[in-house]
Structures are given as C-alpha cells and as structure tokens.
Amino acid sequence: MATQEAPATSREPGQAGPKPPHGRGARPASARAGAWRPRWFWPSFAVPGMVWLVVLFLLPFYVVLSIAFGAVDPLFRTPVPVWNPVEWNPFQFELLYDRIFGPGAFLGPAFLRTFAYVAAATALCLVVAYPVAYYVTRYAGRRKGLLLVALLAPFWISYMMRMLAWVNLLESDGMINNVLVSVGLLAEPFPWLAGQPVTVTLGLVYGYIPYMILALFAGLNGIDQRLLEASRDLGASRRRTFVLVTVPLSRQAILAGLVVTALPMFGDYFTNDLLSGSPRTSMVGNLVNDAIASPGQGGQAAALVLVMMALLALPMVLYIRATARASREAGR
C-alpha cells in the first residue's frame, strides 16, 4: 500500500483503543515502531455511513418539516413542501390541534387510546416476561440454551404470520369460538375481531413481548449470583432477596425493556388493522396510516409524525444514553 507509507507530516500514533492505565499519555508501541496510520485512516471508514445517514436519515426529516410547515396545492390539495424555514407556516399544526383538542375533536380519543393500550400492553409484557426471564436465568440449568432458543423463536417468525395465526384462531368460526361454544362458556361465537380493545391489547402483548424478554434476560443474566447468595447467607428470605437485591439490580433492564417494547407499539397500526379493523380501536399509528392513504392529507401525516417524535423524544434519548453508558462500562 504505497499511499500508506508516504512520509509523515504529522505523526498520528496508534489510536486509543481501551485506555491504557496512565491515561492518554501512554502510547502503544506502534507510535515508535515502523508502521503508522495517517490521520484520515479511521475517519475514512466512517465516511460512507455518514453520507448515507445524512442523505437518507437527516434529509428525510427536513422534508417532513418542509411539508408539515409547508403549503397545500389549492387545486389538488396535495402538500407542497416549502424548503425555506423562514416561510414556514404552522397551519397544519393548528388544524391538527383542533382535531385533537377542539370541538368535535375526532383524533383526541385515538391519542388517549394509544396511551391506554400501550400502557396496559407494556405492563402485561413486564408482568409475564419478568418471571419467564428470571426462571431461564436462575433455574433452567442445562435446559437454558434450549429454552432460550424457544423464547427467541418469535423473532424469526414473521410478525404478520403471528398475527395471521391469531386471526385464524379468533374468527367467528375459528377454533377459540368453536371450543368456547362447545364447552358451553359462550352461547354464540363472540366477535373477537370486531373492534375489541382486549383483542388489540393482547395482540400487542403477543407481538412485542419477545423484546421485553430479551432485555430482561440480558439484565438478569448479568447479575452476579454471589450477591444473591450473600443476601441469603445474611438471613434474607427468598422473597426479601428478590425484592431487595434482584429487582433493584435489574432496574436498568426493566427500563430498557419498557422502552424497547413501548416504542414500536406506539408506531404500530397493522396489529390493530388485522385484529380489529374498526375505528373504535384505532391508535396514533392508524391515524398516520390513514392520513398517508387518503389524498390531500400528506400535511397532516407529516404533522402527526412530528408530534409522535416529540412525544417519544424523551424515552428515546434516555434509552440511547443508557445504552451508550452501558457500552462504555463494558469497555472498561
């Protein structure tokens, strides 16, 4: 590599990997020995990814802003992006505000419903997933690997297929109704798939619980068993050990699990479409999807997406900071 051996103008010593014990002053041997890296060596690897993210991640959000604060074609009612931020106009947000809070607001209930469904579904996920993850880390013994495979299996099964499976089961002539009717619990088939909040919430639990289990498993698996033994040796009962040692030590994992299950639920509309399809259960995701699908509502879709981002900004940033901290600690 001839270009690599060009004469040195600035000697960039080996980049810091894990920090040497004496801080940045202590350099690896390569600073003195033959080979060295030009200053641009590592950044050049990051450049393609950076360009990609700027064009296909940052730029799209600028387009969303330009449409949400943009104009509307008077004839076709299609959104017309306004690229200059000085000319931005918040009328889409005023419209959205009216639709959420104003008189005859028809979007407001969907927001409340979304929070209710997501809160209920995430709480249920935690209640079911915690014992499962706890059992697999502490009691599974030799079956740990096998159980883990079974718990991870849903990740490799198409989400749509898992929902299709429930549609099959819950149809009015589906297996669940057939069984319930034949044992006499129901007089006639129950319309599970016709706008039932329970079905939607349980569908969300079914769809996203694997994320919760994985997050909790990672956290619980990392707890030093000796701490639990110490607690038991010092006379704490099983329950006190669990409440005073295990739960506090898994707090980070619980928070991570709540965030990684709740965030995708907020953006979900397909679970609702497949398991209910009724406006009585529609969520924020459905509002976005409807706005995208109906002509002339592009501006509303853009405004809704921005509102969603604003609502979810806090949990997203907290999660990112927590993962960054965790990876820094792992690197130590």
Next chain:
Amino acid sequence: MRRWLTDPWRKPRLLEALVYGYLAWSVLPVAIAVWFSFNAGRSRSSWQGFSLRWYWQDPVLSVWNDPDLQRALLHSLRLAVLTTLVAVPLGVAFAIGLDRWRGRLAAGFNFQMLLSFVLPEIILAVALLFLFTNLLKAVQLGTWAQLLGLVTFQLSYPVIICRARLLSIGSEYEEAAMDLGASPFKALRHVLLPLLAPAIFASAVLVFADVIDDFVLVRYLSADAASEPMSVKIYNTARASPTPALNALATIMLFSSLLAITLGFFVYRRLTRGERKRESTVEGFAAQI
C-alpha cells in the same frame, strides 16, 4: 400451603408452570397456522385431512401456481439479499470508523445511528416516502426505494454488533501486527477483519431475517403489487377470507428463516470455536441480537 411456600429447597413449580404456559401460548397459534396450511379443504379452522394442495397441487390457488404469491415470495428474498449485501459492509466499515475515530463528529453520528435503531419504523417510513416523492424524485418507488430505506433502517444492526465485538477485541492485536511491519491496511485485513468475522456474520444473518419480515417500510415504499413482498401480501389478505395458501406461504417463509438462523448458528459456532467462553454459544449468539 404456607409451609410449602416457605420451604427454601422447593422447586419453583409455579414459575415453571408459568414459563411453559407462556411458551405454549407463544408457539401454539403459529403451530396451528402451520398445521392448517396442510389442510385438504378451504377452511382454516376445521381439519379436513392432510394434503399438499395449498403448496403446489392446486392448479390455480397454490403458492406454486399463483403468480402473485410466487412474486411476493421472490420479492421478499430479493430485498433480503440486496439489503444484506449493502447494509453489512457499510455498517462494518461505519462501526470500525466510529469506534477508532472517537471525535465529536463521530459521537454525533453514533447518536444518529442509535436513534435510527429505536425510532418507530412508521416515522422513518413516512419520512422516506416524503423524501422520495418530493425531493429525490429520481429514486422510483419500488425495489430501489425499498432497498435504500431498508439499508437505512438496518444499518444499526451491524454497527451495534460490530462495535460490541470491537470493544472486546481492543487494539492490541493490530498494534502487534503493525509493530511486526504490517501496513495499517494489512493489519486490518489480516488481523482485525478475521477477529470481527463472527460479528459480521451474525449481523448478516440478523439483517437477512429481519428484512424478510419487514412490513412498514416496504409497504410505504412499494410502487404496485409487483413490489409487494410476502408480509404485505399477508396483511392485504388476512382479513379477506383467504385460503390456506396464505398459511402455506407464511409457513414457507417461517421454515426458510428458521433454516437460515439454524445454519447461521452453526457457522457462528464454528467461527468462534476455540475462544474462551464464559457463556454457552446460544447465549453468545443471542447476545448478538
């Protein structure tokens, strides 16, 4: 009851029951859907005997003979292969660059990358749809737009996985190679990349399996029925009284992604052979997810 509850040596029966109950709840519905893909009749709830009618025997409605279903299947696979081929090299280079560079700019891009990981997919999908319909109009909706969108959405997997591995590798091996006279590129090629191989491989498997299942992005960025993959097909027909051919399609996808993961697991085990391990291979592989 009380004594049984306080017995310190008692086996956690309740917990065990809950775990196996959960597993049954998680697996049974899918198993039933697979079972009914072999149904001889049209019903997806009453069993009328075993047949392969919905796979290829039915001359019109089976997966093999229905051009729509076939096209959906092929499009899913096409997107998965293309996305993996682009996202993994891009992500691995990005991971190496971000990990070793450590500037303020790198931190900013790392934040962006993590944001793309936690952002609900629908938000990115709407943003990309607006980008391709308003600004970058040269990109046609359909396979190209889907590919660009999927790579953006999947980029974080290889980056996160490779960075975790880079942390545990450290820079000592490369320094040693360079002390012994290797150029930076040679050190990278002959030392760092082989050490990264398990992470690169695991992320390729993950990206592939994840793209096959992707729904939100590919649906918004599709142009017509020809660029609708399997997941969109299921979504469109699940509530419109479909035949078990839909179950057959889903079953084919299920077994192909399970096969990919199983193969992936064994290759991963080969790649990490001989490494000192604190945990089992399954856990190591799972930790990659």
